[in-house]
Amino acid sequence: MTRFNWTCESMDGNARAGTLHTAHGPVATPTFMPVGTVGTVKAMTMDAVRSTGAGIVLGNTYHLMLRPGAERVRQLGGLHKFMDWSGPILTDSGGFQVMSLGALRKLDQDGVTFKSHIDGSTHRLTPESSTDIQHALDATITMCFDECPALPAPPEIIAKSMRLSMRWAARSREAFVHREGYGQFGIVQGGTETDLRAESVKALTDIGFEGYAIGGLAVGEGQELMFATLDTTVPLMPQNAPRYLMGVGTPDDLLGSVMRGVDMFDCVMPTRAGRTARAYTERGTLNLRNARHAGDARPISPHCDCLACSRHSRAYLHHLFRANEILGPMLLTWHNIAYYQRLMRQIRQAILEGRLETLATQLRAEWAAEDWTEDEMPQPVIPPVP
Incomplete structure (x- = not known):
């Protein structure tokens, strides 16, 4: 079996070219992950996705939990077989829906209760259940469960949210089932506040993950502030692990972020x-x-x-x-x-x-x-x- 790890092949300034080694094959980085929220990249067959040279795709815990259900996907051979994608799959934890479905959820210290946008039924996500669902889906990369506020927001709200996410990150890590070639990413939060981002990075590296994501950007702050946040955050992140900027973005966003040391991206923008x-x-x-x-x-x-x-x-x-x-x-x-x-x-x-x-x-x-x-x-x- 292949050990999950990222190796650097070359650097140009802060930009990095490398390879992500996984149980489902290698991925050349920098890489863009097409978004397959419910087990499909909208309007594309997986043969079409493969033909573009994509090396890894993304699925979503919240949406696949609602339908067809993680247990059904597991019984049918896992998400790779279910959606006809043999390469690596990263699954978002459902944390983004904590923000985007704010009117349909109730958040507490333990987790989040959602009212389904499909049929109104009630569903509960915690760091443990989100991690378990991603395991049942057979995600190559599992994301820890987190919460992020839309920007702009007062620093005290951002700080409270970030520290909750760090507690959830520790619980997500505890629930993660370690398997050869599989990994889990922690998610750096803290809005555009330099000190809070630094605190978040330290908390996550103390826990220890196979990779590290930057969440809570591209949520209303604008490109200039996003880049400024990357300038102060990315240098604090581990050098020997992959770095993933979540939900970004335009071609110029990708270019500017790679130049600041980011390796992985996803966004619905090209499909939408x-x-x-x-x-x-x-x-x-x-x-x-x-x-x-x-x-x-x-x-x-x-x-x-x-x-x-x-x-x-x-x-x-x-x-x-x-x-x-x-x-x-x-x-x-x-x-x-x-x-x-x-x-x-x-x-x-x-x-x-x-x-x-x-x-x-x-x-x-x-x-x-x-x-x-x-x-x-x-x-x-x-x-x-x-």
């Missing part, structure tokens, strides 16, 4: 954008509902080999969205996940070659540029038909 006709490209974001695409025979991006770009035109995708055809969101989601994976490979290669600053300047200039002109648009990459 795909369902709403927005395409991420090397030249910024395109709205495929825009009338200017109605007669455009070009692909979304000439540099992309996804099915949307290699087989279809912008005009066709525009038509699908105008006609409310489900194929439109499917193709555009595929494209966006492919773009995020390609971006992470670019960034990783630049770290290995010691040229990340040069790449960052180039990427940001291209994101700010106009769309390709007809003369600039090279021939698309056409992969062979399998």
